[in-house]
Amino acid sequence: MSDAEEVTVERLPELLKNDNAVKVAGIDVDGILRGKLMAKKKFLSIAQEGFGFCSVIFGWDMHDQTYFRELGISNKENGYRDVIAIPDLSSFRRIPWENNVPFFLISFHDPDTGGSLSACPRSILKRTVGKLREKGYGAMAGAEYEFYQFRAPQSHDGPERNSSSTATFLRDNPVNSLPPLTEGMFGYSITRPVHNQDYYYGIFDACAQFNCGIEGWHTESGPGVFEAALEFGEITAMADKASLFKLVVKSLGSKHGITPCFMAKPREGLPGNSGHMHVSIVDEAGKNLFYRGEEDPSPPFPDVRYLSDLGRHFLAGLIDGLPDIMPILAPNVNSYKRLVENFWAPVTVSWGLEHRAASIRLISPPTSSGKATRFEVRVPGADTNPHFVLSAILALGWRGIEKKMEIPIPPLGKGEDVGGSSDKGVRLAKSLKEATQKFMAKDSVAREVFGDEFVDHFGGTREHEIRLWDEAVTDWEIKRYIETV
Numbered sequence: 001m002s003d004a005e006e007v008t009v010e011r012l013p014e015l016l017k018n019d020n021a022v023k024v025a026g027i028d029v030d031g032i033l034r035g036k037l038m039a040k041k042k043f044l045s046i047a048q049e050g051f052g053f054c055s056v057i058f059g060w061d062m063h064d065q066t067y068f069r070e071l072g073i074s075n076k077e078n079g080y081r082d083v084i085a086i087p088d089l090s091s092f093r094r095i096p097w098e099n100n101v102p103f104f105l106i107s108f109h110d111p112d113t114g115g116s117l118s119a120c121p122r123s124i125l126k127r128t129v130g131k132l133r134e135k136g137y138g139a140m141a142g143a144e145y146e147f148y149q150f151r152a153p154q155s156h157d158g159p160e161r162n163s164s165s166t167a168t169f170l171r172d173n174p175v176n177s178l179p180p181l182t183e184g185m186f187g188y189s190i191t192r193p194v195h196n197q198d199y200y201y202g203i204f205d206a207c208a209q210f211n212c213g214i215e216g217w218h219t220e221s222g223p224g225v226f227e228a229a230l231e232f233g234e235i236t237a238m239a240d241k242a243s244l245f246k247l248v249v250k251s252l253g254s255k256h257g258i259t260p261c262f263m264a265k266p267r268e269g270l271p272g273n274s275g276h277m278h279v280s281i282v283d284e285a286g287k288n289l290f291y292r293g294e295e296d297p298s299p300p301f302p303d304v305r306y307l308s309d310l311g312r313h314f315l316a317g318l319i320d321g322l323p324d325i326m327p328i329l330a331p332n333v334n335s336y337k338r339l340v341e342n343f344w345a346p347v348t349v350s351w352g353l354e355h356r357a358a359s360i361r362l363i364s365p366p367t368s369s370g371k372a373t374r375f376e377v378r379v380p381g382a383d384t385n386p387h388f389v390l391s392a393i394l395a396l397g398w399r400g401i402e403k404k405m406e407i408p409i410p411p412l413g414k415g416e417d418v419g420g421s422s423d424k425g426v427r428l429a430k431s432l433k434e435a436t437q438k439f440m441a442k443d444s445v446a447r448e449v450f451g452d453e454f455v456d457h458f459g460g461t462r463e464h465e466i467r468l469w470d471e472a473v474t475d476w477e478i479k480r481y482i483e484t485v
Contacts (some may be wrong), residue, residue: 007089009048015092016040019102023095026053026085026106027121028244030062030331031459033105047089050109052082058108058119058457067464071457073119083117084109091240096209097251105240118453121387125239128391131398132281137289140374141238141390142215142230142278145245145382149181149224149253149263160307162254174475179257181224189219199256206248212241222270235279237389242386264330264381265337272338272345273382274314278363279393280374281310290314291370303353303411306365307373313349315375316407317400318360319395319425322349322379324445325392326428326435327378327462333469338381341418346378348418349425352411357418359425362411379428388458395449432469437460454459 007015016022022043024033034057042051044363059074060066074080091105098478108120116123132139152162153169170178185190193200200217207214207228216229230241246262253260265272281289290311299305304312322329330336339345346359353362361376375397399405409424416423429435439446447455 006453007092009089012044012047012089016044022102022104023043023098024087024090024106026057026087026108027385027387028057028062029119029121029385029388029458031121031243031246031387032062033243034271037101043087047087048088049473050084050106052111053085053106053108054080055083056080058083058117061461061464061468067460068467069308069463071460072453073117073457082111084111084114090124093211093244094209096206097248097255100149118451119457121385121391122240124450124454125236125387125394128395128398129236132394136284138282138284138286139235139394140232140280140282141235142232142374143238143242143245143386144227144229144265144274144276144278145242145262146220146222146225146227146273146275147249147336147382148222148266148273149226150259150261151179151181152254152257152259153178162257163250163259164254166259178259183223185221185223187219187225192219194257196258199252199258202226202256203249203252206252207245210244210248212244212248214245222267225273232278235394239387239390262382264332264335264383274338274345274378275380275382275384275386275389276376276378276388277380277393278374278376278388279397280392281314281397288329288371288373290373290375291364293370293461295365300332300407300410303351303362304407305368310401311373312407313401313403313405314397315362315400316405317396317398317403318375318377319349319351319404321396321399321407321445321449322359323426323428324438324441325396326379327432328388328392328440328446329377329384330429330432330435331385331388331462332383333465335381335383335430336429336435339379339428339430346418346428348423348427349453350412350418350423351407351409351425352414355412355414357416359418359428392446392449396445399445399449420421432462433466436466 009383020040021037022040023037025033028034050334059080062480070236085106085108087104093103094100095103107122109118110117111384152166162467182192182195204214204217213231215231218227220227267465283289290308292306292308296305316340341347350358351360352358354367355361359379361378412423436459
């Protein structure tokens with residue numbers, strides 16, 4: 001918001017004078033919004049100092065099952081006590097599809113110290129950005145999400161067709177029987193959106209009204225797949241908008257009998273859902289500090305001839321630390337089904353100028369303007385927590401700047417795919433188990449940039465996910481072995 005629109009505690013009564021309720025939500029480690037509707041009187045009484053919010057949202061998984069190994073923030077020993085939730089007044093919006101009810105994001109704080117909670121996604125990104133601001137820098141970001149969409153079957157218990165009826169349907173039917181929104185592969189189609197015009201334009205308009213505007217919105221290759229590029233902006237605001245974009249899509253989807261799916265690989269044999277992130281560093285005046293200003297006559301690699309020394313150090317930090325933060329970029333068991341060869345997804349630590357097969361795509365002159373110079377990190381899927389992803393990218397790049405790291409590997413050759421002869425990068429983890437072990441290792445770069453408390457907590461949540469998978473018996477196993485062995 002601009003200064004003229006700044007929301008303060010003093011302004012709240014006037015701002016909310018025609019409302020009787022306020023909705024608030026915070027973000028858990030899986031990137032899921034957890035919140036409640038509260039009476040306006042209650043909200044006004046807690047707007048400044050916050051309120052108690054059950055810490056169990058940091059003690060259970062996405063299906064509300066408490067972790068097998070209890071973690072430090074929320075556990076039986078501390079009684080799953082409350083943490084302090086403080087509304088971020090600058091996040092004020094109204095929810096257009098819920099009768100314009102006022103909405104605020106919240107951040108979580110430790111009740112003992114008052115400091116930001118180690119695993120709070122919004123807080124960890126703000127702490128990371130704070131390191132740059134101490135030096136007079138800021139960061140900008142953009143987000144892109146691909147997602148499949150399925151037609152929600154009508155519930156047997158009533159006429160509703162929404163995501164709840166989809167969950168009920170899948171309890172009794174095979175996944176492949178769920179119909180996609182549209183059939184076939186038709187990326188960048190101008191006609192396909194007309195098939196579901198009210199839904200398609202409804203999302204675009206709702207995002208604009210909800211302050212998470214879409215810059216580009218189109219069909220992507222895959223049955224019922226859309227892609228959105230969100231409007232570029234300051235990095236902490238961008239992470240909020242990325243989380244809220246998913247809320248818009250899921251909410252509008254339910255109203256239209258559609259179930260959007262952001263999991264990384266919903267369908268075997270088809271491309272997965274990416275969640276690419278774009279990042280640059282700016283000075284206090286907003287000048288892009290990755291742009292060199294003029295061509296370097298003797299760069300270490302031709303690809304970086306327009307990239308500043310600061311940008312080169314940032315890139316080196318990304319390359320060095322990428323393997324150690326994979327559970328953030330690929331947080332779920334299914335994430336690694338997307339990161340396989342031949343499906344437009346990077347599988348090694350690789351980089352290159354305008355190279356869409358690489359893990360890190362450098363965007364700079366001569367193919368873009370200097371002020372648009374940035375890195376696109378192409379490893380994350382749409383199933384990620386945007387606050388964690390952007391914090392990880394920024395933390396690794398900043399580590400490279402502080403240590404003045406040099407780029408350790410050459411760029412991926414033009415026309416070369418990952419794993420080719422010119423790809424000198426290491427293979428990224430092939431499973432969540434492998435990634436989590438590296439993430440939690442004593443000498444992990446993740447521990448260096450995030451600290452032990454966060455790594456132990458988030459790593460513990462991934463160990464829980466791994467155990468659930470290890471104990472699961474899948475349809476594939478039954479079909480393959482039920483008769484033959």
